[in-house]
Amino acid sequence: MEPVSVREAYGKALLELGMDNQDIVVLDADLSRSTMTRFFAREFPERFFECGIAEQNMIGIAAGMAASGKIPFASTFAVFVPGRCFDQVRMSIAQPGLNVKLVTTHGGISVGEDGTSHQSIEDLSLICSLPGFSVIVPADATETTEAVKAAAATLGPFYIRLCRPKLPLVYGEDYQFKLGKAVMMKQGGDATIIAIGLMVRAALEAAIELEREGIYCRVLNMSTLKPIDEAAIVQAAAETGAIVTAEEHLEHGGLGSLVAQVVAKNRPVPMEFIAIKDTYAKSGKPSELLERYGLTEGDIERGVKSAIKRKR
Amino acid sequence: MGGSKSTSATSAEAEVFSLSASVAQMEATAKKLRRHIVTMVGKAGSGHPGGSLSAVEIVTALYYKIMRHKPLDPQWPDRDRFVLSKGHAAPLLYAVLAECGYFPVEELLTLRQMDSRLQGHTDRTITPGVEMSAGSLGQGLSFALGVALAGRIDGQDYRTYVLLGDGECNEGQVWEAAMATAHYGVDNLTAIVDNNGQQIDGWNCDVMGLDPFAGKWQSFGWKVIEVDGHSLPQLINAFKEAPKVKGQPTVIIAHTIKGKGVSYMENNPDFHGKAPNAIEMEIALKELE
Numbered sequence: 001m002e003p004v005s006v007r008e009a010y011g012k013a014l015l016e017l018g019m020d021n022q023d024i025v026v027l028d029a030d031l032s033r034s035t036m037t038r039f040f041a042r043e044f045p046e047r048f049f050e051c052g053i054a055e056q057n058m059i060g061i062a063a064g065m066a067a068s069g070k071i072p073f074a075s076t077f078a079v080f081v082p083g084r085c086f087d088q089v090r091m092s093i094a095q096p097g098l099n100v101k102l103v104t105t106h107g108g109i110s111v112g113e114d115g116t117s118h119q120s121i122e123d124l125s126l127i128c129s130l131p132g133f134s135v136i137v138p139a140d141a142t143e144t145t146e147a148v149k150a151a152a153a154t155l156g157p158f159y160i161r162l163c164r165p166k167l168p169l170v171y172g173e174d175y176q177f178k179l180g181k182a183v184m185m186k187q188g189g190d191a192t193i194i195a196i197g198l199m200v201r202a203a204l205e206a207a208i209e210l211e212r213e214g215i216y217c218r219v220l221n222m223s224t225l226k227p228i229d230e231a232a233i234v235q236a237a238a239e240t241g242a243i244v245t246a247e248e249h250l251e252h253g254g255l256g257s258l259v260a261q262v263v264a265k266n267r268p269v270p271m272e273f274i275a276i277k278d279t280y281a282k283s284g285k286p287s288e289l290l291e292r293y294g295l296t297e298g299d300i301e302r303g304v305k306s307a308i309k310r311k312r
Numbered sequence: 313m314g315g316s317k318s319t320s321a322t323s324a325e326a327e328v329f330s331l332s333a334s335v336a337q338m339e340a341t342a343k344k345l346r347r348h349i350v351t352m353v354g355k356a357g358s359g360h361p362g363g364s365l366s367a368v369e370i371v372t373a374l375y376y377k378i379m380r381h382k383p384l385d386p387q388w389p390d391r392d393r394f395v396l397s398k399g400h401a402a403p404l405l406y407a408v409l410a411e412c413g414y415f416p417v418e419e420l421l422t423l424r425q426m427d428s429r430l431q432g433h434t435d436r437t438i439t440p441g442v443e444m445s446a447g448s449l450g451q452g453l454s455f456a457l458g459v460a461l462a463g464r465i466d467g468q469d470y471r472t473y474v475l476l477g478d479g480e481c482n483e484g485q486v487w488e489a490a491m492a493t494a495h496y497g498v499d500n501l502t503a504i505v506d507n508n509g510q511q512i513d514g515w516n517c518d519v520m521g522l523d524p525f526a527g528k529w530q531s532f533g534w535k536v537i538e539v540d541g542h543s544l545p546q547l548i549n550a551f552k553e554a555p556k557v558k559g560q561p562t563v564i565i566a567h568t569i570k571g572k573g574v575s576y577m578e579n580n581p582d583f584h585g586k587a588p589n590a591i592e593m594e595i596a597l598k599e600l601e
Contacts, residue, residue, distance in 0.1 A: 025465070047465065049496075057454045057488035064395075064458020067436070067443065070465070072458075088485070091448045092455060096436050 003166035007105050009141035010162060011036025013148040014073060018044050024152065027062055027074040029055050035075040035105045056085040059100075063092035066099040071152060074100060078107035078120035078161050082127050093157050094130040100158075101151045102127075107137075107161040108248030109276065109293060110198060115283040120161075121276050125253025127159045128226050134179065135226040136160045137247075139200035140169045143223055146177030154179060163248070165286055167198055170221070180224045182232035188216035191304045192236035192243050196222055196255050199246035199274070199295065206300035217304060225255060230262050237267035242307035244272045246300050248290075251275040270310035272303035326385035329412060333376045335544050341411060342372045342544070346573045347600050348407035348420055354593035356424040359432065362583040363477060364404035366508040366541070366568040371408045373547040374473055383413035386440040392470050393459050395444050397452020398477035398506065399433040400585070405442065406430050414441040450483025452476060453503060457493050460501040471555065472501045479511030482520045487532065493561045494533025502554040503534075503563040506541065508570035510581045526565055534563045541566025574599055 018024045018040050027049045032038040041048035051058035055076055062072040074081070081104050082089045093100045109119045127135055134156060138144040144162060151158040170185065185200065186207050195203035200221045207217040218240050220232060237243060243263060245256040256273035263269060276293045290296055333341070345368050353359035371394075375381070379392040396405050403423060410417045415429070422428035429438045433447025444455050456474035463470050480486060493501060505525075513519045522528070526536045535557045539546040547566065554562040570584070571577025574596040577588075588596055 025462075049461065051492060052488075052495075054485075054488035054492065056450075056485040057457075057492055060451050060454020060485065060489065061458035061461065061492070064455040064460075065462045066458075067455070068459050068462030070462050087448050088451055088454075091445060092451050096445045 001168050003168050004141040005166045006138060006141050006144045006162045007036045009144040010103055010148055011039040013145045014040045015043055017152050023071045025065055025070045025072045027051055027058050027072060029053055029058050029076040031076050037075050055080045056088045059085045059088035060092050062100045063098050072100050073103055075103045078104035078123045079118055082123060086126055090130060094132055097132045097156055099155055103160045105162045106164045108163055109281040109289045110248060110286040111164045112286045113283050116280045119281050121250045124225060124249050132157060134158045136224050137196040138223055139197060139221050140167045140171055142169055142171040142175050143177055150177055150179050163198055168201055170200055180227045180229060182229040183221040185221050186219040188218040189240055190216045191308050192218040192220060192240045193246060193300060194220045194222050194243060194259055195246040197248050199248060202297045203246050203300055206297040210301055210304060222255060228258050233259055233262045234266045237263050237269045241311045242270050244274060244300060244303040244307055246274040248295060249275055251277055270307045272307045274299050274303050326382040329381050329383055331377050338372050338376050338544050341376060342368045343600055345407045347597060349403045350588060350593060350596045352403050352420045352423040353587045355421050358424060358587050359403055360400040360585050362570040362577055363398060364401045365572045366570045367401055367404055367475060367506040369542050369544055369547055370504055370566055371404060373544055373551060375408050375412055377548050378551045386414060390470055393443050393472045395452050395456040395474040396434055396446055397474055398480050399446025402434045409441040449480040450485040453486055453489035456501055457489055460498050463500060475504045475506060478505055478507045478516055478522060481522055490532040497559050498561050499558050501561050505565050506568055507565050508568045510570045512584050514581050529563045534561050536563055536565060538565045541568035542572060
């Protein structure tokens with residue numbers, strides 16, 4: 001299947017939203033060609049605000065607009081929001097709970113050759129630490145479109161993290177995104193792989209591979225990282241007895257940490273964490289980087305076996 | 313949620329605040345606000361009197377002579393907006409809001425206490441009339457710019473006022489916002505800098521020099537008006553001049569004295585963030601009789 005751009009899906013979804021709703025406004029920090037907000041900018045120049053290379057100011061403008069009844073979508077690279085303007089996101093958006101939608105692209109290490117400065121591996125930890133934020137990491141273009149629409153329709157601050165590469169579709173056109181609900185991608189009773197973003201596809205491939213060895217994995221797409229679907233996690237722990245998380249993010253503070261908290265509190269089972277291990281990545285092709293930093297199907301398979309081995 | 317605040321009346325019922333006060337009446341109000349500030353900070357045992365006292369005339373002019381507002385309907389869509397960027401001057405904002413009738417004056421004595429609506433720094437989610445949650449400096453001009461742009465998109469004729477501190481202008485975000493406000497040609501916003509010359513560690517010129525201050529704003533594309541920030545007539549004139557400037561934003565640099573009105577607080581950075589003790593409070597209130 002031909003991979004599809006999640007960024008383009010975002011740009012087109014914005015365009016559609018802009019036609020239906022006059023309150024949608026879009027801001028960008030000199031990256032509208034990369035984040036694809038330029039589609040909206042071309043069609044609705046009076047509702048598009050180019051903020052230049054000044055992310056802190058962009059966050060403040062978006063907050064002021066939201067306080068005045070607008071639904072601002074603000075975009076740049078994931079490495080700059082929330083990282084570069086964390087305090088602005090905290091005080092101008094999160095504390096007052098304003099209706100701002102932060103949609104960032106080029107998340108994770110799959111941004112590739114640009115290297116460490118552009119690889120966002122801490123953003124999910126930072127944004128999930130802020131009370132009241134909803135956080136979504138879509139698994140493909142279809143889910144991106146749906147998540148963007150859901151964010152526009154739901155009052156309150158959102159963070160949606162997209163990646164740079166095109167992704168193979170894991171969902172058909174009939175897919176219905178439900179905020180805060182994990183999606184069962186595959187049934188299985190031996191272990192559960194919980195994944196987000198481009199790792200969902202890897203998780204499905206790992207599960208198919210493991211099946212050949214007689215290991216049947218459940219695969220959950222935890223696209224809503226916050227509020228996390230506790231019930232689905234507890235059920236997975238109870239029914240499969242082992243959990244492996246997979247994310248394009250540091251091991252600390254992201255999906256793995258959030259799932260582990262739920263598991264430890266409700267139903268302790270062995271866990272493994274497929275994530276970047278307390279280090280910064282370097283330049284390289286996305287596929288090379290994913291392999292070097294342990295984010296492949298093979299890494300997930302090894303994680304599943306290791307977790308199953310420790311089952312009681 | 314951010315936008316929802318309880319109001320005791322609807323737009324239709326609540327009255328627009330009368331702006332008919334004379335200068336003499338406003339001078340009396342200013343004195344009253346200073347007494348509130350000293351009393352509430354003294355009672356709380358902590359807070360920021362210096363930068364509250366320096367901007368008393370600025371907010372008095374705005375709330376009593378310039379801004380269109382309804383104290384009993386703080387979310388009135390047609391209201392002019394006042395964004396307090398220097399959030400540590402919260403006691404000043406609370407004092408003027410209470411005097412205008414946004415909430416009872418007695419409530420001022422709950423400043424900084426558990427469960428009070430009057431937080432140490434402003435919180436837009438719980439205090440009627442507070443537009444922005446501030447306290448982390450440098451963010452208010454960006455926020456106000458968003459408010460002004462939203463009004464412009466919708467063709468609303470409200471005006472947005474934002475009060476910054478001079479020390480606050482150390483923050484890079486202020487200049488990002490200054491650049492953007494001029495870039496967008498926003499002329500439905502007036503910024504005011506409470507130029508009291510001091511910040512926590514001392515005089516601005518020793519901590520982080522701002523000069524040429526007016527020149528900085530001018531070079532960023534702003535119309536600059538400089539006034540004596542304790543002269544109500546000068547402030548009122550400047551506020552009436554600003555809307556006549558088209559195609560660019562206006563900043564009023566109000567030259568003020570930190571701690572104005574209380575002899576031992578004037579030009580004394582110790583009282584940036586320190587409450588007066590019982591004896592000091594008595595002296596201050598006597599001076600403000």
